Amino acid sequence: MTRTLAIAAAAVLVVALAALYFLTVGSGSDDRFAQCREGKVGGGAEIGGPFTLVDENGETVTDQDVIDKPALIYFGYTFCPDVCPLDMSRNVEAVEVLEERGRMVKPVFISVDPERDTPEMLTDFTDNLHPRLLGLTGSPEQIRAASQAYRTYYQKQEPEEGDEDYYLVDHSTFTYLVLPEIGFVEFFRRDIGPDRMADRVECFMDAM
Template structure:
């Protein structure tokens, strides 16, 4: 009986060691940002982000390398959005301000998913109002779609009323994406995250990079 108990105890210890190894080694303990993450992505963070080519407020063509030359907080929205986009973009701008007061510079980026109406000039006015360092990006429908697909976002224009073809709304996802130059996408933030919480988590990622 004692021998059976000993064998069972040994087996349990071996099993526990195996589980611990799996959880720590195979489940992401080698992730340098593990202590900062509050969200998870199916398949890993590498499933989100990637190259894109867009047009900035000055009409200049830029790529993801130009945009993510420093830590950047990216949001996909549109300037005609009546409520969600301005509130989210303002929250992001506030988080950037908090970080700047701590000596950490993060670039706020607003990518339009409404290229038909969001001209570079329109974006320049919109982003300047929200934050002087916010970068507004638009492009052709194909360029915008490619950028949206890279970040796994969703958008779809609603059918406008007859005679009001320019007054349509656009349904879209509302995540904000933190990207780092050497790592690409590292984290996303939902709408219920406050500016202070966002700033703290962004700081964690930057400190760990």
């Protein structure tokens, strides 16, 4: 039942993002990034925004500190058994492709599991994936505020009987492209490969 509710919540999120597109970009407004979009859901002022979180070094940072260059932002958790490592591996591979083309993009991982994802846990996770991958955590309230700003979904599942420290977290799996001084411009689903993601990110950067 919980898994069904999670799937339903993810479907509702896609519909909500689509609605935001038609209310902002898709309703005849001037969209400088139109040629970069493949789907009908794109940037809009209603997605993204200010946040305050804690980085891997235990330092408090804001969205202005984090988004100092084009960034690919993903919400997940370090104990995720499969989805997060695969998605983040794809993201950092796209970042490496872009770097080979002379384009610097920052990969960012925001935890939705503040109970377990300490700065130390994030450091271990990010160091294993990419030297420039930035991990962010924070208080439950800070995480919730960041998640709400980006219209993401997450829900902690009941822990295993007798092991309160082991539990899964259902969460949405979009990757968000955010540009400095512009904000959110696009999100990517799981089915896009690293090369195609790099191509599309480069298109947005060219149109800045």
